[in-house]
Amino acid sequence: MPMTPTEPRRRIPRDTDNDYSPEAAARRRDFVREQTGVELHHMGQFSQATDQLPGNIEHFTGVAQVPVGLAGPLRMIGEHAQGDFYVPMATTEGTLVASYNRGMRLLAECGGVRATVVDEAMQRSPVFTFPDALAARQFGRWVVDNMDGIRAAAEATTRSGRLRDIMQFAIGPLRYLRFNFTTGDAAGQNMVSKATLAACEWIRDQHPDHPAFVLSGNIDTDKKHSQINTLLTRGKRVVAECTLKAEAVERIMGTTTAELFRVRQISQAGAFIAGSANNGAHAANGLTALFIATGQDVANVSESHAATTYCQLLDNGDYYWSVTLTSLIVATHGGGTGLATQREGLEMLGCHGRDKSHKFAEICGGVVLAGDISLSCAVIAGDWVTSHDRYGRNR
């Protein structure tokens, strides 16, 4: 039986003057060695300037070195992303880069990827509580009538955030509000928290009942997949589309468009009964690799990997394929996007800084499309396992 340790906790060293110096990091690596016997030799080797790190990490100790592979060119004919892109993918999973690369080759031969952002909003979802449902309903009306004041209170806290609208969801004596903001080129989760808090405090002060609230009622739904995201968008809703030529599918992928469509019916039924976040293949793989390489908040893969694939076999045998990412959360400014390697990752895509987030979102869509096509063909053509034998660790 495990026993409760009763020893006092040994606290991680912290430099109250400047906790972000190389020396502070080294002191923590020493502490780890003392406590665990493990020398953090490699973690201590980095070129990232530590004075850039405040705001990105606490108790900085070193870095994880994640291998970056190159895929491409990804040929985009999007609204904002146009031309050939070389995509940095940070991963430790063999075959991943090779597989995405193969999908990109097919896409280029078929004219490239159309892509566009069709909706965008970042949420915070406070809940106001009332004595009963009638009072909650009346409050809902009050919110509609006082949108100007609420918006002013929210937007006073931010330069780039704009309160688009507030959706309302009624359960018992509760009123869940879903604040939808546009957030410029930042992902914006913190921005909308701050703005929503200000709005809620304004509401509490102005409303005659001074109702209590909780800043999140879990329908935001921050850092987790949800059906509400699939329906109502979180971050950016981006569509990537292509028309695969029947001839090219046979030549490059070793299968046929008719077979792709036949199996598509099977995988759609499977996703439906499984209650899956994504009726396509493996969006999470490409997005994660791209997110790590470009300084995104990687935990957002939990939300961003949700997608809906829609395909049609055309009369001429070509194959229309679309992927709609319904809750893609990306930034080209703020967060980790300015760190050393991460900034390079964004820059090589021409996506660092202001007014780039739609372009970057379109590239994300293109990457996912390439990977889903490649894997789907491999499953059918029987290449899936053999390619892992060739590239993966089980070789």
Add this chain to the structure above:
Amino acid sequence: MPMTPTEPRRRIPRDTDNDYSPEAAARRRDFVREQTGVELHHMGQFSQATDQLPGNIEHFTGVAQVPVGLAGPLRMIGEHAQGDFYVPMATTEGTLVASYNRGMRLLAECGGVRATVVDEAMQRSPVFTFPDALAARQFGRWVVDNMDGIRAAAEATTRSGRLRDIMQFAIGPLRYLRFNFTTGDAAGQNMVSKATLAACEWIRDQHPDHPAFVLSGNIDTDKKHSQINTLLTRGKRVVAECTLKAEAVERIMGTTTAELFRVRQISQAGAFIAGSANNGAHAANGLTALFIATGQDVANVSESHAATTYCQLLDNGDYYWSVTLTSLIVATHGGGTGLATQREGLEMLGCHGRDKSHKFAEICGGVVLAGDISLSCAVIAGDWVTSHDRYGRNR
């Protein structure tokens, strides 16, 4: 209007002799500079030996340096994880490490985290197709009757994988099979693909109708959240539990257990109507940071972040809190776990190598519990936004 680029693709350079040399990586960085004008200065700086990389990446070009912060000690009183752990968290999101650290402090004061793996299985889900439902049903019976042969065929491909059982799901003329394997200390996705393919080929050869199959019918559900995972487990199902002392919650977190339980009802109802993968707070944050730091397949956050929280307010005012991660996919061997910084990350937890995956899974559970407690309290106590102002980039 975007136009289709008609220029030929410029292919990424590849060294057919040894594509994993530092020179091959440098050539690709040069290529990126030529194509995009961007110098990959920082990506090119790493201590990771490139000859370790085959099997983990293709077109290796450099590394992403992801800052690692230290949280802890996390006091564990698990089945396998016992004692105080210092947790490496690789992230670019300010406040994250500080918040998890705060949760760990409270947990230590309350006696630490109990944790245990309650189920485990890794899946591949082929589909066999038949002329009609009756034939599919009869096939299902045949599979049950021929489990020995199927198991032998599957297990012949792997040293550590064991075929636990095969679940069956009938839709129309299709028979979806969900092969459940135990995979030792590897995550095992590739292992089970290979084993299942062998099993399916054996079935196709042995069954009198030689039925056609597709190796995945999308109910595996690889790299995506699904309700089937929540119900039937993917990877490891791990429970982390604690009993928070009422006094400690007030002193350290500035709220009360009664208030936590009251708000819990609100967040549960919210998660339910939102169709959320997780009725708790933000498992994805802690898992992602830990996954990057320890060489996990980070794309598995899409599945691993699903969780079910279950709490009770006790008669004495203390608060029982459990988080059940229903599809935690982790490895302590294979994949990226042997790379330079990643191995250090696992080693400082005493979790590198064989027979460590349960210990590591318990630590994952403890980390998630710490983070969910910390954020939930912050939302109620009003610290959420102010702490981001202090630690995050909007300061």
Add this chain to the structure above:
Amino acid sequence: MPMTPTEPRRRIPRDTDNDYSPEAAARRRDFVREQTGVELHHMGQFSQATDQLPGNIEHFTGVAQVPVGLAGPLRMIGEHAQGDFYVPMATTEGTLVASYNRGMRLLAECGGVRATVVDEAMQRSPVFTFPDALAARQFGRWVVDNMDGIRAAAEATTRSGRLRDIMQFAIGPLRYLRFNFTTGDAAGQNMVSKATLAACEWIRDQHPDHPAFVLSGNIDTDKKHSQINTLLTRGKRVVAECTLKAEAVERIMGTTTAELFRVRQISQAGAFIAGSANNGAHAANGLTALFIATGQDVANVSESHAATTYCQLLDNGDYYWSVTLTSLIVATHGGGTGLATQREGLEMLGCHGRDKSHKFAEICGGVVLAGDISLSCAVIAGDWVTSHDRYGRNR
């Protein structure tokens, strides 16, 4: 092996002059006897005038006699439903009426049921198809800009229907529109189909691209439960609430409010992992019985049984309990509400005719609340099985 029958089909007799006469019905009963040997003696006995039936049934042959029991009084302190109601419940399931009756008794002792309709809308969801996502997005904008014309076209087809708003959902090259109508005291499915068709034809004619459409893209979601209904309401969203006195729960139900709340945590977690339409008990039982007795479209139980329960244990030991029916589809006018016995069922609730649908919806909420309380207490107190032994067929 089953064989395909090759005999010609024997068509059901139909009277082209008046297919709704008692004689036409008798002729079909004779036909059944000739074809199957079964005499439809009881089906042929009814007091319902057959000339009222056009618009409610085709090939009228007789009636099903469904036993009606009486429950109540249900004490309502709703917005529209106030006073004591005696509720007709048509069912063949023993124990059902007794169980609801018991819940109503407790509710009356605790001051009755508050109830209110907090939202309402009936949907039809056409889909317009485009060459790509960009064109679909631009169409979405056009719809917003042309709401006046769309509304006029829709409302020209109906006296009581009003187009409240149109929600939009983008997938690939598709634009799903969710038309939300208010429909007065009718359930309104046919009304909104007709109005939406007119609107779609207007759109197709007016939009420069004359886009093709399908009248339903399956997100209405007619005659099936869906998460979109739980979130966005279908029919009426009604909340029924009460505060159970601790003393009365012990005296009448044989359990305690603390125990109810403890078990509530278990049933909530269960509903969450099961992916359930309802985290309460058995709304479908009471609604179905009430629907049959009052001429509702009983198939709407598929949508109407979805509910979200939200409870809190109060400091004084009393228990706040709310049920929110998120997609309750009811009518007090039109459909089957004017038929002989059905009208009597509505009239005894004071709910037949115009301006009664909110009152009736509140009563539906009260009935569900009574039943959920009664069953939940029975499960805990151990009465569940014994009461079925007493009242049900297994006695």
Add this chain to the structure above:
Amino acid sequence: MPMTPTEPRRRIPRDTDNDYSPEAAARRRDFVREQTGVELHHMGQFSQATDQLPGNIEHFTGVAQVPVGLAGPLRMIGEHAQGDFYVPMATTEGTLVASYNRGMRLLAECGGVRATVVDEAMQRSPVFTFPDALAARQFGRWVVDNMDGIRAAAEATTRSGRLRDIMQFAIGPLRYLRFNFTTGDAAGQNMVSKATLAACEWIRDQHPDHPAFVLSGNIDTDKKHSQINTLLTRGKRVVAECTLKAEAVERIMGTTTAELFRVRQISQAGAFIAGSANNGAHAANGLTALFIATGQDVANVSESHAATTYCQLLDNGDYYWSVTLTSLIVATHGGGTGLATQREGLEMLGCHGRDKSHKFAEICGGVVLAGDISLSCAVIAGDWVTSHDRYGRNR
């Protein structure tokens, strides 16, 4: 503001000697007239013998007369249902019978409906509670090791029920058990409650810790749709299939199989994003009408309407269509199946009594298939609204 009524409740009259006499029913109708002023003239007219009613209803007061229409012949080439069937459908919704009838005509011209039951089980899902997850896991093991004793305890309470297996679901310190029974020709909900209670009491007595339990943890999931039902079956899982001839679809339905398949992609994507219980059309309509006419527990429509449609366009232009009902709950014995009109409804299908439930389930599948085909074609061909104008109340 509504006020709490303070008058005493007027209790519904009850005859303690024989509450099922025609006189007792009449006394209650008189009571309704006294309380509400409404004369229940039609409800009081019925041919059903009241002495058959104990076990089906309490406080019997009269009957609802629900119009029954005739559809068919439904040509079945199932495993058990073979030949032409005339289907009684009890509904008040105009167009419904006509629409199903049209689908049956097409099906007969295309060779009829294949159908088969591919799985069956009725559930009760108790939860055992423990101090922690480890104890709960060990209990799970104990359950597996003691299946013989558990089965014996359960089966001692029933003649026809058999405990097939027990599935386990772990959340925190809870162990949810899903008892799967076969129940012969009864739906079996009460039977399995009683058997599971006996099993739980046996477990509590035999297990060394004498663990507490709750008889339902809400994953049964009784009287509500759930994803667990879609995956793991509740009641019967029945597949109905057909191959529609291209020529017949054009001639009878006025559309083409290619168009059906094209629109199918749209409705599948819609069902997926909506989080729908059914990716087909309107199973609930046909099932409800058939359930009322044949004495089923109509509230089970909440579960029974869940379905997964799977189609393929064949090379010759014909169209394979399957519907899988994943949680069809039906009985041919017990419950309301023996009442006067209900028994006639079952008898005209040759489905009353023992060993008929598979046959009846196949017919249910055939009915759903006919209705889904008819409506899907009507939506495409533009007949949907016009047919309601012709047959429905808005004519």
